[in-house]
Amino acid sequence: MNMDEASEEVAVELAAQGVIGKRVDQMESGFIMALDYMIQLAEKDQDDKRKTLLEVIKETVLSHLTKKCPPHVQVIGLLCRTPKKESRQELLRRVAGGGGVFKSENGTKVHIPGANLNDIANQADDLLETMETRPVVPDRKLLARLVLIREEARNMMGGGILDERNDRGLNTLPEAEVNFLTKLVALKPGNTVQKMIKNVMQGKDEGADNSDSAEGHYTGGRVSSGIAGRKSVTGRKPLPVRPGMFLETVSKVLGGIYAGNDSGITAQHLEWVHQKTLQILQEIAF
Template sequence: MLAIATTSSCFFPTTKLNRTSHLLSLSFNCRSLFLSFSSQQPKKQTSSIIFCTSYEVGGGFPDEDFGLKTSTQAKDDEKWDHSHYEALLKGGEQVTSVLEEMVKILEDMSMDGASEEVAVELTTQGVIGKRVDEMEPGFMMALDYMIQLAEKDNDTQRKSLLEVIKETVLSHLTKKCPPHVQVISLLCQTPKKESRNELLRRVAAGGGVFQSVKGTKVHLPGANLNDIANQADDLLETMESRPTVPDRKLLSRLVLIREEARNMMGGGILDERNDRGLNTLPEAEVNFLTKLVALRPGKNVQDMIKNVMLGKDEGADISDDGEEEDDAGRPLSGGIAGRVSVTGRRPLPVRPGMFLETVSKVLGGIYAGNVSGITAQHLEWVHQKTLQVLQEISF
């Protein structure tokens, strides 16, 4: 059941009339918003400057947001084709319909101020649960758009209610995912390593209903640890293959989930289940690892690791012109040891998931050859410190 962090008065006033009128006002504003938005669908322009008339919905918008648009801004708007507008409009209509149905249900309820929070929660769960299979593709896009507008208008009541609807939708959609995907979602919301490990143990044992620290009951699905690790690895590959990482926190959490799930499987570095087809070591990660191994373990090396994990230095995202630069503005090396890249293409920056995968591969080669020594100890230290840094970044 969705926990609402804000107080009930944040959503509705204490009287039934005010509560209903607030929801009616919100649904009316939402409908007016998308009727106004539909009139802004892209049309062929004959000049490089576009004049837009301002309109007022739910408190109005700043003049600078709907004043003069340059040709660059107009070009960005043209990226939205007709299908995007249609999806957003249909999603907006569905959001409005959800709010109107909530109004009807709450009108029939007799409650005091103390029970309003539960009433809002149950109503949202019921309405969304009934409609989740019929959601338009643009529903979440419209909801995010409306939340942004509410935040811009400083309308906390509207923003809070829309966020409750969004969280409820995400909760219902998560339950429809495969068990290992649901587990990854839960792990991403679990800050402490010990709690994540306990969650993984219970999931691997078949799941069940457990009581949380706050006293609420939590249902954990049963899932395979290997499926969890592989799913996290697939998500990591998708995120890290892009020139720019959209969310460093999420990326760090996924790396931790993959490593902790693999570690719990008990096979160690040489476990064949951890072999995901990395036959050629990535150049950027090898260069960075070579630099780390050449230095004495200590705070300086740990700071270097942290900077790269945060997307600085060797981990800096590729700029718009395709050139990757360090903090001093110098282009970074492409191939191993400063040589030309063997692929003929500039490699991606150092990524957290791929870096730990590289460390594990090198360690596996050392242990397989039975020649472990100071280098293996150094790599183990790098692996451990990288996980500590990612834990700090993640939460």
């Protein structure tokens, strides 16, 4: 981007700040969706200038909306705009310590609210559930970011996989994720398994959105009791494998193994799958 383009972007942001700041309370819920649609059209038309300006407006709107949210929601907004894992972890530490005003990497002052790590993890999980139970995932990047935030916040709470605060009511394991995980653990850890995970996290193969969803073939929720190679016991078609639910399933299975003092090769394999999945989601997210 040359200097003129950079100046234009700043000018648009300043103008957007002024207009949006006055009218953010009057915005309809579909405004962000409309912006997303316009950004997609600009991308399809290969109009980089229009796309950039629309993205500036979207970021400004989201920034204003975030400031009106509870502290833990504000933190999620900040984390979604923090690409480096180490920076997110530092931000979470400061949030858990009560927040405050800190200097960012580019030297600007950033106000970080204090918030509860459990609230952050649960809020991210709620947002994930909303996105993942849809027939089509609207934003894979945002989805990946939310998964990372949930997992990193949970990890920082210190209770590990068996921490009861991480038990969010998943009493039965979802069919699609169980089937996919069964396929993975049947293979030796390596490039083949990593490629399978990456494809699914990107919305391909077992993770692909199905066009049948438009005809109402999906359940609109999770179907459990799946066993690899068998049809659904309910006769209903489950949702595809979703990143957040997949990691939740891996954690549940690992928790069961550790609770039974039966750790070994399978546990090591599952931990490898968990780690590689997070690495892949980091690549997708940013």
